Amino acid sequence: MTDKTDFLNGNVACAEGALAAGCRFFAGYPITPSTEVAERMALRLPKVGGVFIQMEDELASAAAIIGGSWAGARTMTATSGPGFSLMMENIGYATFTETPIVIVNVQRGGPSTGQPTMAAQGDMLQCRYGSHGDYSVIALSPSSVQEMYDLTVKAFNLADRFRTPVFLMTDETIGHMREKITLHSNVEIIPRRELKEGELPCAPDENGVPGFGTFGMGHNVHITGLTHNEKGYPATDSAEIHEKLVRRQVRKIEDFRNEIADVDIVNPDAELVFISYGAPTRTVRQLLNDNPDTYGHLNLRIVWPFPDESLLAFKNAKAFIIPEMNLGQIAKEVRQHTNIPIVVVPKLGGALHTPAELLKAVEVAKTVKKPVTEVRL
Amino acid sequence: MTDKTDFLNGNVACAEGALAAGCRFFAGYPITPSTEVAERMALRLPKVGGVFIQMEDELASAAAIIGGSWAGARTMTATSGPGFSLMMENIGYATFTETPIVIVNVQRGGPSTGQPTMAAQGDMLQCRYGSHGDYSVIALSPSSVQEMYDLTVKAFNLADRFRTPVFLMTDETIGHMREKITLHSNVEIIPRRELKEGELPCAPDENGVPGFGTFGMGHNVHITGLTHNEKGYPATDSAEIHEKLVRRQVRKIEDFRNEIADVDIVNPDAELVFISYGAPTRTVRQLLNDNPDTYGHLNLRIVWPFPDESLLAFKNAKAFIIPEMNLGQIAKEVRQHTNIPIVVVPKLGGALHTPAELLKAVEVAKTVKKPVTEVRL
Amino acid sequence: MNLEDWYRQDRLPHIYCAGCGNGTILNCTLRAVEELDYKKEETTFISGIGCSSRAAGYTSSDSLHTTHGRALAFATGLKLVKPRQHVIVFTGDGDCSAIGGNHFIHACRRNIDITVICMNNNIYGMTGGQGSPCTPYGAISTTTPYGMQEQPFDLCKVAEAAGANYVARWTSFHVKELTEAIRVGLETPGLSFIEVMTQCPTSFGSKNKMRQVTQMLDMFRDNAVLKAKADRDAAKGILPSPEKFVVGQFVRRNNPPLGVEAAK
Amino acid sequence: MNLEDWYRQDRLPHIYCAGCGNGTILNCTLRAVEELDYKKEETTFISGIGCSSRAAGYTSSDSLHTTHGRALAFATGLKLVKPRQHVIVFTGDGDCSAIGGNHFIHACRRNIDITVICMNNNIYGMTGGQGSPCTPYGAISTTTPYGMQEQPFDLCKVAEAAGANYVARWTSFHVKELTEAIRVGLETPGLSFIEVMTQCPTSFGSKNKMRQVTQMLDMFRDNAVLKAKADRDAAKGILPSPEKFVVGQFVRRNNPPLGVEAAK
């Protein structure tokens, strides 16, 4: 089999990436602007021996893919803001039971029903903090149709490697735009590690990750969303077990934040440095293309865990300019890792920042002193 | 009528505060450790002409109190982590439709089902960022049974004043502990401002808050979670209306963050300054009591919007020490407003920090240099 | 007040596609309201999300357009606080029975005094034609490209089993009967559930061999079997053919309702 | 394998209160599983949250203790991926019909090949005795201090209306009949719903004049009316007195199931 090229939109590319990664179960609930992911899966999964099911709502969709994951499949769902909000409880369950799943959020204008057909990046902090209690997540953000495909594959590998939900935090712009894409005949697959005989189902290995006790394989595991000991049994009144469990689950991801960092670092010597992810990366690249060697650029393909060490690459940075299709969500995270002035460039309502708008932000950045400055476009 | 004293637990005090504030509709779903709030309301509301209903789940509970609010009542629900996660979509709806409601979260150990009977403060960032899209919230945090009562009253007033959901972010420690409490015969009530004749239902007044078009009063309003214009009508493809609406809703709260700040500033000249809210405030106060004039203390009764200017009161601060029953959630916010070193003192598993543990943190703080340092207890 | 006053004039024409049955159902609802001589300030429309649920945006009294599936939970709160309000909920088959299924059965169980009008087009119209829990077995939608493989709900049966006081089904073709059913529903204390089979030419008809709107109307006319006839047939042991469906009033009973003024 | 092997020995004794009926129901379930000679690696237990739902923690094969109300949605995913698994869901009246009501009716509608055992104690046991959608009219609970004012669900009726292939009700007193019903349920393709009336002495009995566990057992024995008798009475126009309830098999039918190996 050889690679194929096609002309697809981002949502369809995402579905194709999932299939290439071996995803064989998709449970979803339609919502604009993510629906094409589900529709493509509905069309394709039965042809490759997989199962597509439309569930009664997003709570059920998240539940079903967690159930499917314990049955041994690579599983995925796709949604947008309102549905994402409904998944928060079960996302916490997946985190705490260390269940590998992939959740795609094709972001649209919020809060609430908001602007269903307009692009946004307003759910980035929700992705990080939206469920109750302390936990960490992995979230990717593609800025092209090809990356929709490639990062979906990567999402499955990270989910299995870290035994955690992985989020593809994309947006309507990328989801609905069509570009040429290469569909690989072979993608790298890093499967989850099966529980070994004699190993306890919730005892970590050297990476902090327990073996996966696939149901039906004779492991006879008990999996619970209660605080549990290494056997997997409830331990609801031990402070020690709770603290150990939560910290391990956070550390198994955060300790690797710079190892799994997937970023582009452009012009590290620049003084004015853009930081972007997803659709705004396109505008930043346009600017960099139009004005070579003028600005630095940190493009994030993995947003969570935030790759803070990448900031250090920009040794001469006088200001970080951060265009986002929200009120500056990732800028808040950046601020936690640096004292270098930050220029936030929020844009709401669905349109992507234009190159001219970013130039306006550049002007502000040239003289900026305060730790955080917002540019009003 | 005169004030009454009683010996109550925090949850019951919260219910009594709600009744005193005129809350006449409570919809809830039982969950440990918040259930006593509902149980008390079930007992008391019918006696004062109000209505209690146990809904089928937390999604419905949040929905019902929003519906009840539009019917003109002061309404409330109470829950804990898992239920809070389930409310996220309708919280976004309340925010975006500017519906005054009060939501009590008696925090327990998370993520997921976690430790249902153990105290925690793990949902502070979820409270801030848990629904999709950009928005702001108001959240209070009591540290005594009396404050459970007083801040519940305040929560209703803030909800009506700002037309926004207000959160009482308490925890199992305060919810389940009993103390002497004064039940006031008269509490100050600042009612919501009714829509005036000729005023548009979603057009802001000088505070950025529109008049409230109570249903059944002949206003004939249309309320929607879609992006809407000042008439309240859907405007799902106007970037301009969306940006204006979201920004106004954020500003109507954030512009007042220092005005509504409700904090205690103790020993502003100290070099080592504790920042705390909720249960850990008790330990900090113990330490301050045992070592007078040694440490500074910023106690937050309103956590969101974060009262950043309060930090400036501590002119000599060399370090902020922040004990939290989570992995350092408010510390992340503090970091965004200061370059002064922060000592995070996380504690999980349900037990409150002991005075001795805080002394350990003090030792670390004395020599700290890095922007953020974590103390492992 | 006359019929036209019940429309929010400054929002017409509405967003529905040409030939969408939702507009017809809106007519019948407002006609029933008008016949009962309700006052605007005592009439509230509530809806979830979907094409059907947009209906609440075109009525001229207070209306609450809520979140997907949750209209009945919002309505329950509103009704309990103001039992004097006539509360009418517009919902779709997806809104009511997919994501909203739980609130649906609980509103029926509580028998809360609300009238629910479910515009059942057998599809998710708003999001472009995915299958719903009411999509007939074998029907094509964008998420059932090989034909629906699950059984559909009989919403009226579920409403009855769950406890509603009034349950009826009509279609967007049966405008007189529908208007009458809504009127009776409004007058019956407790929960009234009125399912209206309706056409979504854009997303359902086009994929299921009914490209013309009028074909769908013909289908409703031809396949609707009156309850009395269906009962007679059943008594004779005659099985209904699968494309037929029963219309009429299924239950009208007097179980204790929730949220009526007196009961408070 | 014998019965004892189906218990997760290192977790016994379980956390249930003295006299809690859940342990009895667990016995009957595992007995049925043992009688059918299932293998551990092809048997999966799934549950939500509640005392009842803790049952999945005491069975010795793979088990998934999920979130409150969602067990059937998790189970649906697992079953569709591994149709060969025998999937048994433990749930409570609250878990199944309050927060989980939507997944319940949809699992029935899809008729997915899962066996659901609902331990109905008419109360929220785990959280200390609040009313549930199955709390009888007038009964006292911590959230209905003046007596429940809403109608309860008839869970079997709802399951039947929603589409389940097998529906039965027994009590924790009827251990033989219950074991048999579970066995038949497991053998019936499609969704099998078995409601078990059970005693929560701690939270229900104590507040409703049945302080002794054994009083509750007596009540089950005395108030359970066999379906055949109930049908005969109904034919004669004899109305059941309100404290009685019907036990027996309500439906066993052959509608197309979802998630069976062959159908895949």
Next chain:
Amino acid sequence: MKSEIRFSGLGGQGIITAAVILGRAAALYGGKHVVQTQSYGPEARGGASASAVIISDDPIYYPKVTDPDVYAIMSQEAYNKYGSHVKNDAVMLLDPGYVTSRPACRFFEVPATAEAKSQLGKTVFANVIMLGGILEATGIVSYDALEHAVLDSVPKGTEENNKRALAIGQELVRSQL
């Protein structure tokens, strides 16, 4: 002055009610600062039960009991958990019907359950008997305050039996003084 009292036993013995009554007596009728807390096992009912009261002349900040001065223990399991490392100058009341161990500190055997059953016909009064014993052993609140708090807290019609229970507890301890 500050005292810490810990009640512990099985679910159903009225452990928490006893703590609340004592706290109420001190707070509302004794003019003291009081904090009462309790700890839970897993979410479900039954099993162990424990509650603590701090009574102080000054405001109480840190609300958790660290090293109680007074123990009331009504089950062996509770003894194992809480009673086995008491400080020497503590006082312990224990129900010998349930607790077989004996501590190093001063202690009183208060067969509260047995006496409740035999003298008052119902074991539910055991916790109030314990309270009577604590009163006698420590004088931590006045009799009036305690009686007031008991009567506030118990169902109508049981007032007399509860007063008798207090007296029984006092007497049981007095006889060991």
Next chain:
Amino acid sequence: MKSEIRFSGLGGQGIITAAVILGRAAALYGGKHVVQTQSYGPEARGGASASAVIISDDPIYYPKVTDPDVYAIMSQEAYNKYGSHVKNDAVMLLDPGYVTSRPACRFFEVPATAEAKSQLGKTVFANVIMLGGILEATGIVSYDALEHAVLDSVPKGTEENNKRALAIGQELVRSQL
């Protein structure tokens, strides 16, 4: 070289399909860099529909169309929204059956709907007629590439009619050149 093409009209006219076909032709059979985007009205079906294609020899970063070189407009409402401030050197194709206004730039009247109905019996071919017109007016892709892309995208059995539609569109424009 970089061109921007905007298609606009009513829902149901095949506006987006036309844009996708053109994009596909340029991307897969023309060796170009292409981005196709579309804009939606409110969530529901119907109403206005618009889509844009950027075709370029170089990688395309900023994906949004700013100032199109080519317009295909199939409704008056769409004209009002997009067609009223075109740049002078743009080219516009419009369906005179729906659009009454005329732009300042070079334009062609392509009565696609009417011709589709009259020559091919169905209005669904109108969008491919428009594509034929664009091909003729701009030469932005090769005929072969476009035909390939059309045949990739249309239902089986309609190939011949679609090829005829392309030809009709070409002819309609050619006659105005």
Next chain:
Amino acid sequence: MKLVVNERRCKGCNMCTKVCPYGIFQEGKRPGSRGYIIPVLDHPERCTNCRLQKLYGRQLCGMCQMICPDQAISWIDEKPFEPQKVVIEY
């Protein structure tokens, strides 16, 4: 009373043509100003409602109005002598 079709609302679905007992509504041919093909009226003076509404003091028949999903059909207080002018522009 005179039967009128509001062209700013009508979307040309032709449901009215299905229900009028007199066949007064007939499928139109050409798009109106919003692009929809408006039905044409065939001798609307035959309409029961036009004729008798005044007489009975209430609306009669009204099937077309009820089924019209776009609220495009109404009656104005004018004699329906001449056939309804549906302005069909091109």
Next chain:
Amino acid sequence: MKLVVNERRCKGCNMCTKVCPYGIFQEGKRPGSRGYIIPVLDHPERCTNCRLQKLYGRQLCGMCQMICPDQAISWIDEKPFEPQKVVIEY
């Protein structure tokens, strides 16, 4: 076979006393080591299952075991000649 009550599991609910056709289970009087009052056995040698399990090669009756919510009742492979020693400690 010999009928035994596992005192580490029994919680003294007395459901067994309700179901044995021979009344073999009788309410106990004194708490066992975990504080629960364990039932006492009255002539357990009468138990159908004790007597006939071996003979039939399968379990008989078993009502007590099935209803026991605490999995406390079982049979051990021993002759049930003497009454079951339920260790009742105080």
